[in-house]
Amino acid sequence: MNKKTTIYDIARALGVTVSTVSRALNNVPTISEATRKLVLDKAKELNYSVNKLASSLSSGKSNTIGVIVPTMQIHFFAEAVHSIEKELKKHNYSLLLYQSNESFEDEVNGVKTLLEAQVDGIIASLSLETQETQHFQEVINQRKCLVIFDRTHKDIPAPVVKLDDFKAGYLATQHLLEQGYKNIAFITTDKEIAIFQDRFHGFEAALKDAQISAREDFIIRGDLSIEAGIKGTEQILKSAIQPDAFIGGDDFTAVGIIQALKTANIAIPATGVIGFANQTFSSFISPTLSSIDQQANKMGEECAKLFLKMVKQKSPYEAIEQIVLDPILIKRKSTNRIDK
């Protein structure tokens, strides 16, 4: 149980209602000056969220921050948000979340809704549909703090925290080559989002460095999903030559690849499979799925730190920082051809 002082403790100690305490702490005018003083004194005595009180009384800020992510059903975003929350909570910020569900219009609406809700700033990762970015300019125009993470866009003049996605693609491919796989298929998205393009370029570079040329019929560009993984694999298996390894553009796609290989009675890891994003389920499925970890925790933490730094600055957009994190290769059974 939480041992921190709550407004209930203050109410109990003073014999007043919680609503009275809440009004006093929030400076609502319907409360008498005497009661307000009583509550504030007791709050101090009981050590109630002193920082939040002090800072919101002096600054007029809401101490609320908005976070926009495509969807919390992608484990990476759920984890990053959790980490942002943890870091900002230390500084008495509350976090309001908005899911764009990969829709541009919903994302525009999210920025508007959060600004209307009087947030002090927004931390956002873009939807797959987003190509225009003027809605984020409005955040900057209002002199509120904006940080963009993971799915970024070159046109937004705001600080960025992202992964080295080229390196992520390179690492995944290099690992397959080291395990002795040579004919590597890649099932990815046709969307022009930087992170997915960068992963693919990393794949091409690793092949080039190993003096292997990619086969065009081993590359599928469509959706990222279990279904896309199944269909892509079925299509690739119709080729004259069979690949000995598959890269899924994300772990969901990789799960589809595994299912299609099982259906076709192709043994894994004799044929290797690797994904991106290191979803929770990736360590549970059979065989366990190798993947690239995107450092969600670290990314959330860096976003929160950048935001807190900006809030303190007089001109938050004076020096725009860019933080690039290293991807981490997670080796599991689905690519374990030679290590025993």
Add this chain to the structure above:
Amino acid sequence: MNKKTTIYDIARALGVTVSTVSRALNNVPTISEATRKLVLDKAKELNYSVNKLASSLSSGKSNTIGVIVPTMQIHFFAEAVHSIEKELKKHNYSLLLYQSNESFEDEVNGVKTLLEAQVDGIIASLSLETQETQHFQEVINQRKCLVIFDRTHKDIPAPVVKLDDFKAGYLATQHLLEQGYKNIAFITTDKEIAIFQDRFHGFEAALKDAQISAREDFIIRGDLSIEAGIKGTEQILKSAIQPDAFIGGDDFTAVGIIQALKTANIAIPATGVIGFANQTFSSFISPTLSSIDQQANKMGEECAKLFLKMVKQKSPYEAIEQIVLDPILIKRKSTNRIDK
């Protein structure tokens, strides 16, 4: 790509900035009456979110609703929220999310933050820590709409949408008995949340109806997690008699049970395992995990419908509805002892 009219389309059509359009639509006083009329006319012409415009102009409501859930990392909540979003979007509501992370104090703060953000109402599911419920009374006092779902509390005088959890526990147990399992272990939580207690009572009732008495050393009350499932199973396996089936209080716990059984070289489904909540990973793991589906989609939909009904009423709390949904048994390989 989305074909709906956005504020960018209106701005482009009029040759003004997006910020001008936004100000005009939101009735910000710094805009001239002539410009405002121009924008509103063009918005109508292009069929831009006419309902939202009309309703927010006439009612003074924010058309924003707050949703509080313990964590979006529980698939059930992610799915329920997605379904609430989908339903409310049809009526031009925006949704702001707040995660309590199973903390009472965070939940209290969430209610406060959402009320300050001027939401028209709150849809909430309680944290594991929550025993007092006065913070929700504040929502009702402000005549805003409140709906509680899944994790409910008898002291909150608001409408409720929940699962028949007694039946969920009964169904899981009955299924095991029908598959010929007789010595059933149960690893659950020690928290006094109604849904977990009800599941357990359903388990006891199903055993009683089959004239089987539960063995006290087969019942573990602690946490719900993979680790708790592993430890609980290890402890139960030390008993003189071995159980032939295990129920996990949720699917994470059931995954732990499966891992511990594998480690002890006990074959599944010769020994059966079933969980609750039907997580995404439950159909991917090996063996696939039988579970009880909690109808997350239907639950979210019913929450949204109740909320929309309340918003239209003059006295939203006049007749307090309670909607109880049926659990659904999902049979998979982990309990498939006799069906082939």
